[in-house]
Amino acid sequence: MTTQTRTPLSKERILGTAVALADEGGVDAVSMRKIAHALGVVPMALYKHVQNKDELLDGMVDAVVGEIDPPVAGADWRTTVRERVLAARRMLLRHPWASRVIEERTRARPDPTPAVMAYMDSMIGIFRAGGLSIDLTHHAMHVMGSRLLGFSQELFEDAADPDAPPAPPPPPELAERFPHIAELVMGISHDQGSVVGPGCDDQFEFEFALDLVLDGLERRRRQDGRVASSSSSST
Amino acid sequence: MTTQTRTPLSKERILGTAVALADEGGVDAVSMRKIAHALGVVPMALYKHVQNKDELLDGMVDAVVGEIDPPVAGADWRTTVRERVLAARRMLLRHPWASRVIEERTRARPDPTPAVMAYMDSMIGIFRAGGLSIDLTHHAMHVMGSRLLGFSQELFEDAADPDAPPAPPPPPELAERFPHIAELVMGISHDQGSVVGPGCDDQFEFEFALDLVLDGLERRRRQDGRVASSSSSST
DNA sequence: ACCTGAACACCGTTCAAGT
DNA sequence: ACCTGAACACCGTTCAAGT
Numbered sequence: 001m002t003t004q005t006r007t008p009l010s011k012e013r014i015l016g017t018a019v020a021l022a023d024e025g026g027v028d029a030v031s032m033r034k035i036a037h038a039l040g041v042v043p044m045a046l047y048k049h050v051q052n053k054d055e056l057l058d059g060m061v062d063a064v065v066g067e068i069d070p071p072v073a074g075a076d077w078r079t080t081v082r083e084r085v086l087a088a089r090r091m092l093l094r095h096p097w098a099s100r101v102i103e104e105r106t107r108a109r110p111d112p113t114p115a116v117m118a119y120m121d122s123m124i125g126i127f128r129a130g131g132l133s134i135d136l137t138h139h140a141m142h143v144m145g146s147r148l149l150g151f152s153q154e155l156f157e158d159a160a161d162p163d164a165p166p167a168p169p170p171p172p173e174l175a176e177r178f179p180h181i182a183e184l185v186m187g188i189s190h191d192q193g194s195v196v197g198p199g200c201d202d203q204f205e206f207e208f209a210l211d212l213v214l215d216g217l218e219r220r221r222r223q224d225g226r227v228a229s230s231s232s233s234s235t
Numbered sequence: 236m237t238t239q240t241r242t243p244l245s246k247e248r249i250l251g252t253a254v255a256l257a258d259e260g261g262v263d264a265v266s267m268r269k270i271a272h273a274l275g276v277v278p279m280a281l282y283k284h285v286q287n288k289d290e291l292l293d294g295m296v297d298a299v300v301g302e303i304d305p306p307v308a309g310a311d312w313r314t315t316v317r318e319r320v321l322a323a324r325r326m327l328l329r330h331p332w333a334s335r336v337i338e339e340r341t342r343a344r345p346d347p348t349p350a351v352m353a354y355m356d357s358m359i360g361i362f363r364a365g366g367l368s369i370d371l372t373h374h375a376m377h378v379m380g381s382r383l384l385g386f387s388q389e390l391f392e393d394a395a396d397p398d399a400p401p402a403p404p405p406p407p408e409l410a411e412r413f414p415h416i417a418e419l420v421m422g423i424s425h426d427q428g429s430v431v432g433p434g435c436d437d438q439f440e441f442e443f444a445l446d447l448v449l450d451g452l453e454r455r456r457r458q459d460g461r462v463a464s465s466s467s468s469s470t
Numbered sequence: 471a472c473c474t475g476a477a478c479a480c481c482g483t484t485c486a487a488g489t
Numbered sequence: 490a491c492c493t494g495a496a497c498a499c500c501g502t503t504c505a506a507g508t
Contacts, residue, residue, distance in 0.1 A: 045473080139443045279492080
């Protein structure tokens with residue numbers, strides 16, 4: 001009905017609308033019918049620019065992975081990787097649906113999408129330039145794999161909202177069934193100012209894990225140098 | 236039509252059928268209608284034992300998490316955690332749909348399901364008994380979070396099937412666009428017997444990452460002892 | 471030749487009608 | 490009072506009919 005009809009449909013416009021819908025309403029808000037409706041178009045019109053929904057999801061993945069800030073030049077490998085991963089995390093926080101879709105689509109396709117390939121290629125290049133052996137770089141990519149795309153971690157999920165109600169103290173029945181969880185929740189609370197825990201600082205926890213992994217890789221790199229790659233590890 | 240009608244419907248029977256369907260056909264094979272059909276029952280009959288599909292998925296999560304072998308007694312914390320995580324991985328390999336569903340449902344619920352809580356409680360107990368501080372245990376749980384449930388990692392996904400066709404050498408066009416990936420693929424191939432890489436040994440890569448993390452936690456634990464928890468880290 | 475509406479084969483779930 | 494079939498509001502996608 002609007003003048004939107006002027007603007008011709010294109011894959012970019014479709015992907016942009018799909019990403020916007022996902023950002024607003026989660027991945028369930030992305031359907032061929034809803035995208036078409038948002039564009040003032042009949043559902044079947046989308047199939048001129050996109051083969052099917054899987055290809056649409058691949059396009060969304062490429063769009064957001066392409067948003068990740070490029071690596072900054074001039075620092076050591078550890079800093080460069082760290083910044084790049086934190087940039088990836090910022091993208092994932094902007095698009096909460098993305099980690100799920102990236103994982104799903106990467107699993108479903110024979111190869112990752114081009115932007116994901118480019119991201120991986122760049123990351124491998126940083127490791128290699130930093131002096132990691134091919135073997136160690138390969139292991140490093142696997143280690144980062146579960147991390148750099150930020151899957152899960154929030155097993156506690158205490159709601160990041162700082163204005164949330166103070167969260168009821170753990171019911172005594174929980175303390176009885178799960179004493180160690182209860183101790184942890186209490187302990188975390190005491191370490192901080194507030195009486196009952198305001199939940200976890202996800203950014204801190206993410207960086208803790210990232211640094212733990214980077215420390216380990218740097219240690220392995222130095223060992224590699226000393227033992228001249230005597231271990232013929234698998235793959 | 237069969238004598239199945241004799242066996243009364245129960246939540247256990249429904250969950251067992253749902254898990255079997257998922258094991259065979261993936262998570263898409265799990266629908267209220269298909270479960271009902273497999274049980275020789277009308278779809279609405281399921282709603283007597285299960286409030287809705289989300290509750291069914293929660294039940295499936297609890298069923299498979301409950302399958303994880305309990306911790307073995309008498310070893311140091313590092314070995315105990317290692318064995319437990321490898322047991323979790325074995326469960327995830329038996330039920331390839333599980334990591335996705337566990338993540339989805341854990342994200343959607345206010346608290347994890349009871350079996351997941353029990354698993355976490357047990358894991359926390361192992362860390363604490365091993366001498367990790369409450370703070371460090373908390374960080375450790377976050378670090379393990381993305382790992383112990385085994386999300387992702389397979390970014391390469393070279394098909395674990397050892398009898399797969401030798402995999403075509405990377406097309407020269409790929410080597411041009413993604414030189415670092417190409418180098419890695421070639422390098423991995425050379426390190427092994429075969430001419431072109433047979434893909435990754437996922438079990439090896441998993442254990443490499445796990446040991447990297449456990450090494451890092453053990454190191455932090457020893458540091459903690461020396462500095463008497465001077466760092467008042469967030470959460 | 472192009473576009474598109476109706477239709478197909480699915481969903482989870484509601485609800486009223488039948489026993 | 491209980492059970493259940495039809496119906497509702499959705500899906501992605503096919504395909505034939507209309508321009």
